[in-house]
Amino acid sequence: MEWAPDKEEDKMKFLSQTFMIRTEKGPQFIDITERVEEVTRQSGVSNGFAVIFSKHTTAAIRINENEPALLGDMERMLEQIAPSCAEYKHNEFAHAFSDNGERPNGHSHCQHLLLGASEAVPIVDGKLIVGQWQRVFLVELDRARDREVVVQLVGE
Amino acid sequence: MEWAPDKEEDKMKFLSQTFMIRTEKGPQFIDITERVEEVTRQSGVSNGFAVIFSKHTTAAIRINENEPALLGDMERMLEQIAPSCAEYKHNEFAHAFSDNGERPNGHSHCQHLLLGASEAVPIVDGKLIVGQWQRVFLVELDRARDREVVVQLVGE
Amino acid sequence: MEWAPDKEEDKMKFLSQTFMIRTEKGPQFIDITERVEEVTRQSGVSNGFAVIFSKHTTAAIRINENEPALLGDMERMLEQIAPSCAEYKHNEFAHAFSDNGERPNGHSHCQHLLLGASEAVPIVDGKLIVGQWQRVFLVELDRARDREVVVQLVGE
Numbered sequence: 001m002e003w004a005p006d007k008e009e010d011k012m013k014f015l016s017q018t019f020m021i022r023t024e025k026g027p028q029f030i031d032i033t034e035r036v037e038e039v040t041r042q043s044g045v046s047n048g049f050a051v052i053f054s055k056h057t058t059a060a061i062r063i064n065e066n067e068p069a070l071l072g073d074m075e076r077m078l079e080q081i082a083p084s085c086a087e088y089k090h091n092e093f094a095h096a097f098s099d100n101g102e103r104p105n106g107h108s109h110c111q112h113l114l115l116g117a118s119e120a121v122p123i124v125d126g127k128l129i130v131g132q133w134q135r136v137f138l139v140e141l142d143r144a145r146d147r148e149v150v151v152q153l154v155g156e
Numbered sequence: 157m158e159w160a161p162d163k164e165e166d167k168m169k170f171l172s173q174t175f176m177i178r179t180e181k182g183p184q185f186i187d188i189t190e191r192v193e194e195v196t197r198q199s200g201v202s203n204g205f206a207v208i209f210s211k212h213t214t215a216a217i218r219i220n221e222n223e224p225a226l227l228g229d230m231e232r233m234l235e236q237i238a239p240s241c242a243e244y245k246h247n248e249f250a251h252a253f254s255d256n257g258e259r260p261n262g263h264s265h266c267q268h269l270l271l272g273a274s275e276a277v278p279i280v281d282g283k284l285i286v287g288q289w290q291r292v293f294l295v296e297l298d299r300a301r302d303r304e305v306v307v308q309l310v311g312e
Numbered sequence: 313m314e315w316a317p318d319k320e321e322d323k324m325k326f327l328s329q330t331f332m333i334r335t336e337k338g339p340q341f342i343d344i345t346e347r348v349e350e351v352t353r354q355s356g357v358s359n360g361f362a363v364i365f366s367k368h369t370t371a372a373i374r375i376n377e378n379e380p381a382l383l384g385d386m387e388r389m390l391e392q393i394a395p396s397c398a399e400y401k402h403n404e405f406a407h408a409f410s411d412n413g414e415r416p417n418g419h420s421h422c423q424h425l426l427l428g429a430s431e432a433v434p435i436v437d438g439k440l441i442v443g444q445w446q447r448v449f450l451v452e453l454d455r456a457r458d459r460e461v462v463v464q465l466v467g468e
Contacts, residue, residue, distance in 0.1 A: 012168050012324050014203040014312055016280050047326040049363055049464050051205055051276045055287030057221045063429040065369045069401035070421055077394055077422045082233055089225035109226055110233045117219040117290070118276050120363045120430050122464035124328050129462055131367030134429070150285055152205050152278035154310060154466060156326055168324050170359040170468055172436050207361055207432045211443030213377045238389055245381035265382055266389045273375040273446070274432050306441055308361050308434035310466060 015043045015153045023059070023140035023147055026108065027075045030138045031066050032149060036121070037128055039151045046126045048155015053118045055150060058108035058142040060115035066135040078141070082110035108141040115139060123155055171199045171309045179215070179296035179303055182264065183231045186294045187222050188305060192277070193284055195307045202282045204311015209274045211306060214264035214298035216271035222291040234297070238266035264297040271295060279311055327355045327465045335371070335452035335459055338420065339387045342450045343378050344461060348433070349440055351463045358438045360467015365430045367462060370420035370454040372427035378447040390453070394422035420453040427451060435467055 017039050021030060036052055054061045064074070088106020119136065122129040130136070138149055173195050177186060192208055210217045220230070244262020275292065278285040286292070294305055329351045333342060348364055366373045376386070400418020431448065434441040442448070450461055 012312065016203065016278055016285075047328065048466060051278060053276070053278055053285070055285070055290065057219065057287070057289045062425055063369065064421055064425055067402060067405060069405045070418065073400045073402050073418050074422055074425050077425070081237065081393065088229045090223060090229050093223060093225045106226065106229050109220055110230055113218055113220055113230050113233070114270050114426050116272060116275065116428060119428065120276055120365070120432055122328055122363060122365055122462050124464075129328075129365070129367070129464075131369070131460070133369045134367065148287065150278050152280075152285075154204060156324065168468065172359065172434055172441075207434060209432070209434055209441070211441070211446065213375065213443070213445045237393065244385045246379060246385050249379060249381045262382065262385050265376055266386055269374055269376055269386050269389070270426050272428060272431065276432055304443065306434050308436075308441075310360060 012156055013043065013045050013153065015045065016150060018148055018150045021138055021147045021149060024144050026140045026142045027078060028140040029071045030140065031135050032138050033135045036136050036151055040123055040128055040153065041126070043153045045123055045153050045155035047124060048153060049120050049122045050128065051118055051120050051152045052136055053150040053152065054138060055148040058105055058112050059147050060112050060139040060141065061117060061119050062115050062137050062139050063119055063134050064137060065133040078111045081114065082107045103143055105142045111141045168312055169199065169201050169309065171201065172306060174304055174306045177294055177303045177305060180300050182296045182298045183234060184296040185227045186296065187291050188294050189286070189291045192292050192307055196279055196284055196309065199309045201279055201309050201311035203280060204309060205276050205278045206284065207274055207276050207308045208292055209306040209308065210294060211304040214261055214268050215303050216268050216295040216297065217273060217275050218271050218293050218295050219275055219290050220293060221289040234267045237270065238263045259299055261298045267297045324468055325355065325357050325465065327357065328462060330460055330462045333450055333459045333461060336456050338452045338454045339390060340452040341383045342452065343447050344450050345447045348448050348463055352435055352440055352465065353438070355465045357435055357465050357467035359436060360465060361432050361434045362440065363430055363432050363464045364448055365462040365464065366450060367460045370417055370424050371459050372424050372451040372453065373429060373431050374427050374449050374451050375431055375446050376449060377445040390423045393426065394419040415455055417454045423453045
């Protein structure tokens, strides 16, 4: 059992950075690990954690392995759970307001409910503590869209 | 790329508030965004984040859009994934102890496993950073019950 | 409405502890609540929260009830959603590299996508604020393996 150094005298930092991502299609898994690592490096936070947060209800944040065949498997599973071609009451609503450019996306919201909007990742000695195969993804569940991801860091 | 102000000299705050909600049925999506926003306003935290936490194993915290037809779609998806009428070994257990008023709720626990107990939302300039369509929900997966939600704020 | 004591003069703590767990099979729900509580006690953090984080892409962190029949129900649900015997493109990839000892585990990754890598739990008055039935689990979704769990505490 080993504690990370407890530098109580150090100053606290709260840092927030938002970046935009243009997705290309849905579903799409976009590996944002390097951007989160870069934000962490720039922040100077050595102990604490990062909350990675999607500002959307049809694009999720998840951690998994970046292996292309696997990403296809996960896309197929999401399609099986909430098929894009199934009937959603939300799509009738969206259709009625289709002049705002919204495509029927009931399946995207349903899939998002299962994935979630955020993940928290520990930071120790200035580095994101992710496992060997862990990568942070923005998961586009709708169509090609502009997306905003917030990385919020807290630490010392 | 833009950092939120880094006011290292400011004082840290850790604030916790618990509120009770009487749900009316299961499943039910209860929009608690305004209560979380009110807690955030009262706290005086200007940079940091809020963890919204359900103290239950059959009521979840999730972020999605508050569009009534969509909430029905999501309820139907949850029912398809873990139907309330399917067989659960947990229900035999619950039945044996039914004098504590527990209704068979194996499906509620299974659905909860997929949704989760907490979400973390960034706070910048004193405001919850939620996207245009994002609302925070307590998701009742069991029956009408008294529920406790903890909002834990950390920031400066 | 009641605020937890706001002791702004107290010193901030950031503490991180990693522990290893040897799982015995997959799927398996391993109750790690007592270990998280012990880390919390030792830390001296009285107000803040704990992030419990799995460093793996086929082992998740979730909160639910520790009732053996229920754990079996949840294992069956996961198997229905992403069956271990279904076809996954990832398994062809894994097979090609099978000299690293990896067993086909496409289903494990798919199930992990739905559960997630972390949960955040509030700490008030030195105690984890978990509800009566809430227990923290490491959920093994692959086979018997060595797993690392990080408990990251922030608070005063």
